[in-house]
Amino acid sequence: MDSQPVPPAPTVGFDLDMTLIDTRPGIHAAFTALAAETGAHIDADLAVTRLGPPLEHELAHWFPDDQIHAMRDRYREIYAFHAIEPSVPLPGAREAVAAVRELGGRAIVVTAKNEPDAELHLERLGIETDAVIGRLWAEGKAEALRAHDARVYVGDHIGDVRGAHTARALSVAVPTGPCTADELREAGADVVLDNLRAFPGWLRGYLAGAAPAGRGQG
Template sequence: MAPMATHPLTIGFDLDMTLIDSRPGIHAAYRALAAETGVRIDADLAITRLGPPLEEELAHWFPDERIQEMGDRYREIYPAYAIEPTLALPGAREAVAAVQELGGRAIVVTAKHEPNAKLHLAHLGIAPDEVIGWLWAEAKAEALREHGASVYVGDHTGDVRGAHTAEALSVAVPTGPCDAAELRAAGADVIIDDLTAFPAWLRAYSADLA
């Protein structure tokens, strides 16, 4: 059984393609890495499968013995190429604020390198209460449990699995690589078109808890 939240309400959010459209920035970072290394990386393809850890994508382009080195280098150059072009997805700021306006805590739990995740959020003026990086799919449950999150909002089937591993409600948005049918088949409890619909859903959800 999930631990009781220490706050009235704690909601977790994924980052890439849930709160932010990082495709332009990630595309630029992959192109820079390709130019630096001389290794072909299809950045157009890579940005269609965001969600899993970076190393899974790098494995398509580099031999095993170079993946750690290339991951480190990618994360090093990332701020110079990826922060400025990245956009907030519609409703992202309002979704986080909606949790806080109800007296709750909004946390971001992402597979992304945590310092780079924080750079994105600061640049875009999205202000969660906590940011936890380096966690993907079922591993996200570690942070969700630790912070007592009752809901996790994400765009990927891995986010659905993370929510359910933490015994949290899975709220899914088909704004990333997984469409509504995939998210539903993965077991998402709630599907909303995008985060512009989240504040109204949250008000109804919190009223039911009262």
């Protein structure tokens, strides 16, 4: 008996920092440059261990409230010159995005990062997506996920899990960022994969109805 055809992939959203791209070297360089320019003490080594939330959250550790917006704008001016070149794709990132599109779905990036910088990263690394939406964090990411009818959202942070669930999308998590696999499961991730190398196989199994889609599965 012939096997049933696999349905096309849905729209899948991906986070950027520490999900698709290891931006730690670039962000470290940008914060180091900002510290040198302003004379402020910024522990760039510490800053890159807690990527995920909006830039303003990190700047609040190093600048008084009345300087944060100005420092945010200056950081973004610096970013393109210091952060794009050193950043690299995480293992399986290109293949994960390509798998969605090869299986008939749309791949979008929904990130807290400034949208033009996210686009620069993806262009330089040759990761082709169907849309990039920036400056959204945690539950706020649901706005873009709903607008693009994304049924799956892939991220590395518990904020990404919250965003997926707010949008009523399946939360697929990878512990490649600041959150451990246990933390992602405890936050309610529906699927936890070791890294994005496992994503194409999981997606094919999910579409065929064979891959685990229950909470906490790996």
